[in-house]
Amino acid sequence: MNELLQQLINGLSLGAVYALIALGYTMVYGVLRFINFAHGDVFMVGAFTGMYFGRWLKPLAAAWPEWLFASTVLLVSMLSCAILGIVLERLAYKPLRERPRLTVLITAIGVSLLLEYAGQLVFGAAPRGFPSLITSSSISGIEGLHASNIQVIVLVVTALLLWGLHLVVMRTRLGLAMRALSLNPTAARLMGVNTNVVISFTFGIGSALAAAGAIFYASLYQAIDPFMGVLPGMKAFVAAVLGGIGSLPGAMVGGLILGVVETLVVGYSQLLGIPPGYRDAVAFVILILILLFKPSGLFGKTMREKV
């Protein structure tokens, strides 16, 4: 039982990271109807920003409480990635806005490769150690159960971020504009929605959430490299599809489910007769199953409009 609980905690904290990345895919899909395949690489840049900034800040912040140091690194990384996301959209995607979706999709793959290899050039190809932002300790309430404090913090901060996102989307004018744009772009424009602003905003928020995911991921696994965004990025994409692409709650739930399932498959690999090496295949098996049986995903709406 404790073993299961343990796996759940591991799975949820990994799932939180997937959920944070998945939100970016799903939000961008909502307003532009395209999959930003470079999103996983923005996640990677978030991790490196956190690493460099964290190392630089550490000596200066020696007297700071740990939470302040950690949240500063988190915020700076989120902000940098927000800017990166906005700039990428302006430079690479905006000029193609009237073009066929396939053109934009291929461009996204190009941007992804560009970020990966530029990352390799700038950061080096070898994995780097991520500085510890919070001294890790083990929280052991029940015997046999060791959640690290980092796992707990990841879950709590993710919950806060998701709540904040909910408020932004449901309560602010920009959030309203975002929803309107994803429901009917032409009508939204005729209501006075400035699409460029909303699209930038969407890229900014999505990229900032990916950066938060990156800081959490790097804090949980401690090593980062320029290709670290590839697999989590693809899995988060699967999570977004699982939840129903375009649906924010879907991305959150899809991410958590994917994290838990993946962790359980590895944790119980002997029992299930699946070698633990197949961990990365789990997501893609799930993707194939959704595409076969419920392409609209868990929360996906099949929108019907009266004409």
Place this chain on the structure above:
Amino acid sequence: MLELLNVTAGYGSITALHGVSLRVEKGTIVTLVGANGAGKSTTLRAISGLLPVREGKVLFEGKELTNKRPHQIVACGLAHVPEGRMIFSNLTVLENLQMGAYLRRDRAGIASDQEFVLETFPRLRERTWQQAGTLSGGEQQMLAIGRALMGRPRCLMLDEPSLGIAPLLVKTIFEKIVQVNRELGLTVLLVEQNAHLALEVSQFGYVLETGRILLSDRSEHLKTNPAVQAAYLGA
């Protein structure tokens, strides 16, 4: 109030408007009639900025609007109710109306305009919490017009408000259009395939054919014009 000077516009290699010029005087209802594919919707899209103007000018209240972006044009007081209504089907009726007031911040004014819209279209008041997608076609058209009115425009462009709607509701909708034109002094540019109705409610009309203005005259004259009767009034 609204003036088009030799406007040319199109889609890719297709030119749909070949130098269209027209004028809409303040406080009037002007109609633009024409057959399928004549370029009526294209004209409205070019005015509201959904489609780039390739040549020519769009003037509104003396200001040049040519190739401004749609949100800037709405902000100038020019609203466009598009063909096919384009309501937000997943939002409620009330949320749709609130989207119409997206650019406004005067809460009191918004509230009183919402009251006016619900007063004008009582069928909407009975359905404020209903998902807009579940409304009937006619109700959706009322919602689309009401939503546009929520922006408190000075000029309203309507694209085929009678499209696919039961005749009885069409009559109601046209009465409401006349009513807001009178009560609010709202200028209306009305695009219609139903030339009969359109010439009935308007003071002035333009006949568009394959992207060119063929005729323009006072509506009562157009009604009795043999060419118009033969082509558009089924006489």
